[in-house]
Amino acid sequence: MTEQIDKALQREYEAGFVSDIESDTFEPGLNEDIIRRISSMKQEPEWMLEWRLKAFRNWLEMEEPDWAHVDYPKIDFQAISYYSAPKSMKDKPKSLDEVDPELLKTYEKLGIPLHEQMMLAGVAVDAVFDSVSVVTTFREKLEEAGVIFMPISEAVHKHPELVQKYLGSVVPQKDNYYAALNCAVFTDGSFVYIPKGTKCPMELSTYFRINEQNTGQFERTLIIADEGSYVSYLEGCTAPQRDENQLHAAVVELVAMDDAEIKYSTVQNWYPGDEEGRGGIYNFVTKRGLCHTNAKISWTQVETGSAVTWKYPSCVLKGDNSVGEFYSVALTRGCQQADTGTKMIHLGKNTRSTIISKGISAGRSNNSYRGLVRMNSSAKGARNFTQCDSLLIGDQCGAHTFPYVESRNPSAIVEHEATTSKVSDDQMFLCQQRGLDPEKAVSMIVNGFCKEVFKELPMEFAVEAGKLLEISLEGSVG
Amino acid sequence: MLSIKNLHASVEDKQILKGLDLEIKPGEVHAIMGPNGAGKSTMGYVLSGREGYSVEEGSVTLDGTDLLELEAEERARAGLFLAFQYPVEIPGVSNLEFLKAAVDAQREARGEEAVSSKDFLKMAREACKQVHLPAEFLKRGVNEGFSGGEKKRNEIMQMLLLQPKLCILDESDSGLDIDALQVVAEGVNSQRSPDRSFVVVTHYQRLLDYIKPDYVHVLSEGKIVKSGDASLAQELEDQGYAWLKEQRAADAEQSA
Ligand SMILES: Nc1ncnc2c1ncn2[C@@H]1O[C@H](COP(=O)(O)OP(=O)(O)OP(=O)(O)O)[C@@H](O)[C@H]1O
Numbered sequence: 001m002t003e004q005i006d007k008a009l010q011r012e013y014e015a016g017f018v019s020d021i022e023s024d025t026f027e028p029g030l031n032e033d034i035i036r037r038i039s040s041m042k043q044e045p046e047w048m049l050e051w052r053l054k055a056f057r058n059w060l061e062m063e064e065p066d067w068a069h070v071d072y073p074k075i076d077f078q079a080i081s082y083y084s085a086p087k088s089m090k091d092k093p094k095s096l097d098e099v100d101p102e103l104l105k106t107y108e109k110l111g112i113p114l115h116e117q118m119m120l121a122g123v124a125v126d127a128v129f130d131s132v133s134v135v136t137t138f139r140e141k142l143e144e145a146g147v148i149f150m151p152i153s154e155a156v157h158k159h160p161e162l163v164q165k166y167l168g169s170v171v172p173q174k175d176n177y178y179a180a181l182n183c184a185v186f187t188d189g190s191f192v193y194i195p196k197g198t199k200c201p202m203e204l205s206t207y208f209r210i211n212e213q214n215t216g217q218f219e220r221t222l223i224i225a226d227e228g229s230y231v232s233y234l235e236g237c238t239a240p241q242r243d244e245n246q247l248h249a250a251v252v253e254l255v256a257m258d259d260a261e262i263k264y265s266t267v268q269n270w271y272p273g274d275e276e277g278r279g280g281i282y283n284f285v286t287k288r289g290l291c292h293t294n295a296k297i298s299w300t301q302v303e304t305g306s307a308v309t310w311k312y313p314s315c316v317l318k319g320d321n322s323v324g325e326f327y328s329v330a331l332t333r334g335c336q337q338a339d340t341g342t343k344m345i346h347l348g349k350n351t352r353s354t355i356i357s358k359g360i361s362a363g364r365s366n367n368s369y370r371g372l373v374r375m376n377s378s379a380k381g382a383r384n385f386t387q388c389d390s391l392l393i394g395d396q397c398g399a400h401t402f403p404y405v406e407s408r409n410p411s412a413i414v415e416h417e418a419t420t421s422k423v424s425d426d427q428m429f430l431c432q433q434r435g436l437d438p439e440k441a442v443s444m445i446v447n448g449f450c451k452e453v454f455k456e457l458p459m460e461f462a463v464e465a466g467k468l469l470e471i472s473l474e475g476s477v478g
Numbered sequence: 479m480l481s482i483k484n485l486h487a488s489v490e491d492k493q494i495l496k497g498l499d500l501e502i503k504p505g506e507v508h509a510i511m512g513p514n515g516a517g518k519s520t521m522g523y524v525l526s527g528r529e530g531y532s533v534e535e536g537s538v539t540l541d542g543t544d545l546l547e548l549e550a551e552e553r554a555r556a557g558l559f560l561a562f563q564y565p566v567e568i569p570g571v572s573n574l575e576f577l578k579a580a581v582d583a584q585r586e587a588r589g590e591e592a593v594s595s596k597d598f599l600k601m602a603r604e605a606c607k608q609v610h611l612p613a614e615f616l617k618r619g620v621n622e623g624f625s626g627g628e629k630k631r632n633e634i635m636q637m638l639l640l641q642p643k644l645c646i647l648d649e650s651d652s653g654l655d656i657d658a659l660q661v662v663a664e665g666v667n668s669q670r671s672p673d674r675s676f677v678v679v680t681h682y683q684r685l686l687d688y689i690k691p692d693y694v695h696v697l698s699e700g701k702i703v704k705s706g707d708a709s710l711a712q713e714l715e716d717q718g719y720a721w722l723k724e725q726r727a728a729d730a731e732q733s734a
């Protein structure tokens with residue numbers, strides 16, 4: 001039975017191909033000179049370079065954290081290349097017609113056609129390839145609404161006042177080891193600004209692709225939703241199948257001003273490594289949102305990829321009545337390890353947060369939920385509800401929950417529920433007895449388990465996520 | 479239709495079926511009775527190909543097809559249906575979604591086209607009505623939080639939608655109130671046809687008042703020890719199984 005499910009879980013990593021694209025890639029190594037070169041590649045203003053160098057100096061003083069329930073060999077930061085861009089991007093193509101067709105093909109193969117007429121209606125895409133943004137679609141249409149959606153490297157030039165004001169305002173440079181590293185070497189990512197009272201007319205999304213070998217990807221995303229505005233944003237990620245591990249250390253900062261709402265969804269499908277745990281992406285990510293009065297930030301993540309995931313999308317509920325939400329599905333199989341969860345920091349009065357975490361572990365994988373709910377002394381009447389469910393497939397995997405609660409206000413209420421269940425023989429047999437093959441049965445049971453989270457994803461992507469799980473779970477059954 | 483010959487089967491190295499014989503012709507209803515632990519549910523699992531049950535000896539054919547060669551899902555697609563004694567929950571998977579997937583899988587195996595969602599919804603609503611389950615049950619997770627009786631009616635509802643050739647009902651009457659018993663029986667009776675057969679496992683005569691069996695068998699210690707017509711059920715109801723034991727002990731003595 002277990003064997004049957006295990007087989008059903010074996011999958012091909014469909015995004016594992018390598019694109020044949022000539023790139024300008026820095027030699028491996030990390031020092032101030034490299035940072036200066038990244039900055040000059042991007043023709044950055046002096047303040048940006050200074051900011052990077054400051055972060056780098058901080059980083060040198062910091063230690064790699066080891067508290068997560070994950071195990072991987074020490075990373076040699078000098079063996080990584082910190083910049084790689086397709087040669088064809090050097091002259092900054094002005095329109096889609098000037099973009100290297102091989103690049104466009106890569107995205108098409110991944111199911112993200114970048115020609116606007118071919119795209120999902122109502123979704124604008126920023127496509128980031130290794131260290132640069134290739135193209136951002138629907139920009140004119142968004143500009144009409146006053147929405148700014150562009151690569152952050154471009155925003156540094158075009159909207160320096162916004163970038164300078166908000167970059168590092170939610171995740172300080174010294175927040176943690178990987179965040180500090182990101183500040184020093186980040187290459188590209190998306191920048192979003194939604195003006196006051198504006199509902200962003202379409203879904204925004206960024207698609208990250210690592211292609212080049214031995215390069216790290218350090219993306220940086222900054223989203224600012226001004227008073228009373230609304231935006232729904234989605235990020236997706238994939239990488240080729242390689243035997244070496246690759247580092248991905250991103251920072252995402254969200255700012256929701258008074259009465260604004262940001263819905264941030266992630267479908268993470270970095271290469272997870274092979275059955276034996278060879279290769280795969282180290283996904284060390286810092287994501288945090290700041291909520292002002294009556295604002296709402298909702299994180300939804302579907303994590304199926306990466307060899308090691310270390311990620312805690314968080315909300316700082318600063319303003320009174322602000323709301324934070326975290327909905328997560330993390331699937332680990334083979335030798336994957338995930339340590340993921342959230343932090344809800346309640347500062348304002350009557351702030352509310354909801355955490356729904358679904359961990360699915362199969363094979364020899366390890367899946368941990370780690371969550372902090374902090375009720376500060378100022379958080380009068382604040383509430384949190386946490387539900388953490390683990391689903392085990394087979395008996396060689398691990399599921400762990402590490403909930404931390406700190407309450408300094410007696411009027412705050414924190415509720416926590418946790419369950420652990422298995423895909424049972426009974427369930428499998430019921431499905432098969434009704435005519436479903438084991439693969440379909442497992443994916444249906446797992447999808448059912450994740451339902452509460454999937455329903456939080458934007459429509460177009462809920463279907464995608466369901467399919468992704470299905471692909472993740474499909475394979476031949478002997 | 480179904481032919482079981484000298485079936486020996488075990489689970490976890492424990493021998494449960496010890497030479498079971500049963501012949502069922504198209505259109506017939508066979509009731510199986512017998513003491514707790516006799517192997518009735520095991521028979522259902524072995525016939526439907528549940529993982530973990532191994533067959534040491536004997537043969538089972540359904541319309542000439544060797545069932546024992548097939549995977550569980552292939553047997554289902556060949557028209558075998560088992561209504562579970564203890565239906566299991568699949569949280570988050572709606573009844574409707576589950577049934578549509580099952581019906582589609584079976585149709586696909588027969589080379590038929592999938593039913594449109596709209597038509598299927600209509601069929602499913604109709605099936606619910608027949609077993610007196612409100613249509614809301616289609617939206618709920620499979621058996622999730624259903625009462626015992628609702629679960630049993632849900633099993634019959636699935637049978638109505640899947641239209642199997644051979645239906646094995648494992649204690650579909652246990653835990654039912656009197657009205658529900660009638661609903662279940664009517665569900666079964668509505669499906670009786672010259673080319674569909676039923677194996678009805680039950681402990682009580684009551685169900686057989688509604689579903690009139692052509693034959694009644696007593697399964698004890700892994701084999702059929704007595705067969706008869708509907709009146710045998712009444713006899714068992716009156717006398718229990720003790721006389722069976724005595725009779726068998728006497729038989730054993732004689733042959734010793
Ligand atoms: N997995 C198992 N491991 C060990 N013994 C088992 C297993 N499954 C069933 N048995 C045993 O096999 C015997 C037959 O069980 P079965 O469930 O078929 O009986 P039954 O006739 O359906 O009984 P009831 O009328 O109580 O439903 C019982 O003694 C039971 O304990």
Ligand SMILES: [Mg+2]
Binds near residue numbers: 518519520563648
């Ligand atoms: Mg039984």
